Amino acid sequence: TPESAERTAVPGVATGLAVTGAGGDVLFIEATSMEGEPGLTLTGQLGDVMKESAHIALSYLRSHGRELGLDPNALAARRIHLHVPAGAVPKDGPSAGITMVTALASLASGRPVRSDIGMTGEVTLAGRVLPIGGVKQKLLAAHRAGLSDVIIPARNEPDLDDLPEEVRAGLRIHPLADVADVLRIALEPAAAEVPAAPHLAAV
Amino acid sequence: TPESAERTAVPGVATGLAVTGAGGDVLFIEATSMEGEPGLTLTGQLGDVMKESAHIALSYLRSHGRELGLDPNALAARRIHLHVPAGAVPKDGPSAGITMVTALASLASGRPVRSDIGMTGEVTLAGRVLPIGGVKQKLLAAHRAGLSDVIIPARNEPDLDDLPEEVRAGLRIHPLADVADVLRIALEPAAAEVPAAPHLAAV
Amino acid sequence: TPESAERTAVPGVATGLAVTGAGGDVLFIEATSMEGEPGLTLTGQLGDVMKESAHIALSYLRSHGRELGLDPNALAARRIHLHVPAGAVPKDGPSAGITMVTALASLASGRPVRSDIGMTGEVTLAGRVLPIGGVKQKLLAAHRAGLSDVIIPARNEPDLDDLPEEVRAGLRIHPLADVADVLRIALEPAAAEVPAAPHLAAV
Amino acid sequence: TPESAERTAVPGVATGLAVTGAGGDVLFIEATSMEGEPGLTLTGQLGDVMKESAHIALSYLRSHGRELGLDPNALAARRIHLHVPAGAVPKDGPSAGITMVTALASLASGRPVRSDIGMTGEVTLAGRVLPIGGVKQKLLAAHRAGLSDVIIPARNEPDLDDLPEEVRAGLRIHPLADVADVLRIALEPAAAEVPAAPHLAAV
Amino acid sequence: TPESAERTAVPGVATGLAVTGAGGDVLFIEATSMEGEPGLTLTGQLGDVMKESAHIALSYLRSHGRELGLDPNALAARRIHLHVPAGAVPKDGPSAGITMVTALASLASGRPVRSDIGMTGEVTLAGRVLPIGGVKQKLLAAHRAGLSDVIIPARNEPDLDDLPEEVRAGLRIHPLADVADVLRIALEPAAAEVPAAPHLAAV
Amino acid sequence: TPESAERTAVPGVATGLAVTGAGGDVLFIEATSMEGEPGLTLTGQLGDVMKESAHIALSYLRSHGRELGLDPNALAARRIHLHVPAGAVPKDGPSAGITMVTALASLASGRPVRSDIGMTGEVTLAGRVLPIGGVKQKLLAAHRAGLSDVIIPARNEPDLDDLPEEVRAGLRIHPLADVADVLRIALEPAAAEVPAAPHLAAV
């Protein structure tokens, strides 16, 4: 899928799945960090529940980072900014939880997220993946967007019965209960080398 | 009960009992800590009264920790995050108070909470256990979820008369007035050894 | 009275008197302190006026502590948490002012509050005791609860005419105008020795 | 007047004049200070305009303190708490401005406010005294309360025509335009010696 | 004009022009500074737009102070308080912008503002003077108040056609586009000597 | 265009395009910086979405500054103030995103923004340029204002079909997908020398 490939090319961006007024859709979670007062800046017109998801995702990684092999300072000592485009569309709900964990873990590790994988699922502070709604619409959207793999909560497996055979055949579906498994599947190995960006002062 | 066993396997998670629109239910209080500005992050769409319960629980443990044998720095010098899944369900009321004290004491001591025990009761800043409502529905839910032991406030003992004989026979019920007694019953001995978690960087 | 004896056994807890929908009632003000950012945490669903009372009580003690013989650091250098159970019942009004001063002075001095004494009265920043409403209902409640002594504002003395003779005969009533006199009457001498609490780690 | 004598006996308390639903009344502004984060705590159910008056009063004294002979650290390096009893009565308006300046200057200098003087007037940041309403009702209240002197804004002098001859003859009225003149008239010389307060620990 | 002469006698006070329910009026912007946490305290019941004007005025001076010859620490290292009397009258709108810049520059430089000059105009962060409304009413008020000079935005020059010939002849009108020009015209040379204020302690 | 030439003469000001009640219009984004607590002050009656755009713009530059050749301390260690005149007009929406990035990059680099170029486009935290609405009205406004170049989001190219031939011929239109390309086109080379500003103290 050209769009998610382009959007997830840098570490810190993960592909989520959402239910909108017009069926399901793909969305992107973008995370970046900078020097400054440690903490979390959230943008994208996020509702209360979705803001809490971001705090849960960050706390999970900060308290379990060491056992996940993440640099503890990458998330604790820097300012984190997490944004969900498009900026004028209000968004809410807990189902972007595992996507937020993935974007933040990608940022902290420098490992990009696989561009062919989408995901949906609530995350708890202890790292459990809880069921969400709209599985059918989300998987139709993932298929439409050309994704090859989709992660869903283990307890949503029964919802797969509603899926058209063609969609089910065209997607590798991963029903998972532990967010550590999500990270194992979704993150690419660390990039060997980052291509040099054009230097503004040199223009 | 498979679910509470899985959920309370790590220190910092305790099993509570709640009244919902559909009768009683089991809920989990998850607590974790991390380096950062000391204080309390609360998530799970908690109402005012429930947020105050969390502050009471933390203050009780911070001011009585030494006499309870807890490491004073475990709760005072770190950022605490307490979450109550599911993240989109609004929750309120004081009856999760002793469950919050238990989850935080488990976190601070490294001793897991017994997975076969559920509890309900308001806690005061001085550690008294005050009565709550919905005892019958909560104990039916505990029985349904396969728990063996339930802690209730001593002043709720008269409510046990309303309980079906079968449920009462199937549960060990502990009516308590002091939260120090709750901790004595609910916390397991410290784990001898924590199993190593898979290392993310090694995937 | 068994309940107030149990509740005020530790320093930092004082017995107040309130008017509720169902007549008068006894309430408890619990205060504790801990290391942390100096300041005041307030819980118990307190309204604006009652929260201001707590700040007035604390400021009075912090600016007059030395002349009252209190350790100046006990209230200035620690985080104070003041809670008024029951946690789900909204409370408001200025009449708990002197009870708050007493609970905080008890906390700061380590001297328990007498368990047989209840009190009601607004306090000013300069330590004056101002009149309040509901004297008759509050004194009936104090009598019902088995208290032997009650402190009321001096300017409320005329309200005692409305009291049944039996109640008036059964209570020692102290009409006071200065909160320093409240402390002189309400605080017990410092405890010679604190009984050791059970050690959690030893369970 | 016995009440204002008792209330203003300590430095930091000044007598103001207010218009209430039931005509004019005397009110007291109480100020105290303590170690802690510099700034202003305001209580007494003050409205927005009255809270702003307190900030104007403090800023005036902090930026003009040196030329007024005040210890610059007395107001800048300590926490200031300003309270206006009774605590449950909502209060608003700018006319307590000069009373607030007087209470704070009394606190900073240790010089008590004269107990026989009441005052009303808006203050500006540059120390001008601006006119206020309700002069007649306020002066009737001052007379009723037994005060001998009253300070009013110079631009309110024409309002004195409405005053009953008897009241006008019974009060020394000071129409002033500069708050420095208010302080010159209202503050007593510094007390030679503060009587020792009863020591709580010695009870 | 006696009033503005008296009000602007000290550095930090500038004369503005406003439209009120009763036509135009003169208002005063008072600024002062003190030791403390750097930042801006705003009083005078200012609305959102007017509060933003004050922040724009301060930021303009802080980022352009050096090129304007102002002591960089005068505004950056001290607490600034800006007040617009009368304190109970709500005020809003952007047209006090250049008056705020002038009051703050006067404060920072110690140079008083000319007492015979009034001004109106929105200011931008880059120091442009943008047009405002109510020019006719404001200039009538300036004339009535006995001011000799008035500064207006250059883009408001066409509004002068509506002015009565007599008013236009009686005022020197300065249409300006850059706030640096406003300061050049409005500030007096630095006072050679400040007259000693009466010393409070010596009273 | 005289106005945008005058407005964008100093680094930190960029020309945006907006849709208003009366068709399209040109607006200016002004940014400046000063010593002080790092962070972002926003003025101009900006709505929630537009405030978030400013935070996204700043975070993008702070986390990608090094690869863009910007001094990392220029935006991280200073207080940034971003203002959008006129100050009383409420503004909202994400389409000023790339204009905000350009103004801030101009401020950080000292390179002025080209005065003949206008722009519109949402920016994401990863630097993607997302489509916006009102392209036709905005380009008509740019043409009317005499601009020679306009930057639009690549995904808005289809909207150019609606443009009158004359307007399309009179504007160089740059459809872009990456905000780094926006900066390459919009920023002038660093000024060789800044003309000395008149020194206020010398007036």
Ligand SMILES: [Ca+2]
């Ligand atoms: Ca909500």
Ligand SMILES: [Ca+2]
């Ligand atoms: Ca979602």
Ligand SMILES: [Ca+2]
């Ligand atoms: Ca509530």
Ligand SMILES: [Ca+2]
């Ligand atoms: Ca509950």
Ligand SMILES: [Ca+2]
């Ligand atoms: Ca209220």
Ligand SMILES: [Ca+2]
């Ligand atoms: Ca009460």
Ligand SMILES: [Ca+2]
């Ligand atoms: Ca008043």
Ligand SMILES: [Ca+2]
């Ligand atoms: Ca108001």
Ligand SMILES: [Ca+2]
């Ligand atoms: Ca507004």
Ligand SMILES: [Ca+2]
């Ligand atoms: Ca105005």
Ligand SMILES: [Ca+2]
């Ligand atoms: Ca909004």
Ligand SMILES: [Ca+2]
């Ligand atoms: Ca726009």
